[in-house]
Amino acid sequence: MRGDTWLTVDHDGDNYRLSLDDGVSFVTVPPGGTANQALTDPRTGRVLYVDTSGIAGTGVALVRVPGTYHAFHTLIGLRDTLINERGLDAEELVRGVTECVAGVEEVRNQLVQANVSAGSQIGFLDTLRRNLESMQFDTQDQTTRLQQADIAQIAIDLSRRQVLYQMSLSVAGKLMTVSLLDFLR
Structure with missing residues (x-):
């Protein structure tokens, strides 16, 4: 599952039932x-894992999955919350909008991180370009x-x-040669 989704909890008299598609x-x-x-x-084929061991009532709740937000889906979710098609009362509506704003903030932070990453990659590529140009100049100089x-x-x-190399x-060979007499000293 990604972002926010509405979870419907229903009770049929014997068991609790859960739905992610508004009760369909x-x-x-x-x-x-x-x-x-x-x-x-x-609708999406995505899976949400829920701890159902403590269910005590029915209703509809917004389930958040932090770290999975997408910019446009988050804005669409904020729009849908503001339209209030679910008939939420004022307190629930404020809570839903606050959670959507938190999702927008998370997306903003992800964009900032992506921007920093792209900037560092551009810096690396620029340094690589300068080094290659320098190597090209040195190669041309050596060729000349x-x-x-x-x-x-x-x-x-x-x-x-x-x-000189020989x-x-x-000399290095003589320095590294240890005679028996040198070893005993």
């Missing part, structure tokens, strides 16, 4: 109720240097770096 269809509650009675809304390079100088530099490996 009912689900019979077993004697004593259950902690997790499944009610399916035939390679095209203008002196092959003899490159060979000398490469040979010098190779000798010397570094040799």
Whole structure:
């Protein structure tokens, strides 16, 4: 179930019955109720689980499912509450409008969170774009240097770096070699 829905509780003389579609269809509650009675809304196919173990009366009540509100459904629910087709008294109407306003506030908070998330993603993509542009410039610069390079100088530099690398490996190998005498000290 999403958002707000009206739950109708009826008693047929023997058992309580529950409906999510204004009494068009009912689900019979077993004697004593259950902690997790499944009610399916035939209009949407969505399921609402209700604790029916403490039912003590009949009537119609607004059931809220926080965290599941949709902007337009919430506004439609507020409109329907204000039209008052159910004939609610003033106190129930104020309570229903207050609950609908809480749903609108929840939707507003969800929109703010989505806005923050979108902003951070845009920031990430902008940083990525700048980095790619910088890499493209560096690649073009390297390409230009390679095209203008002196092959003899490159060979000398490469040979010098190779000798330096081999010397570094040799020194590191000697530093890491532990003789028996060094071990005993």
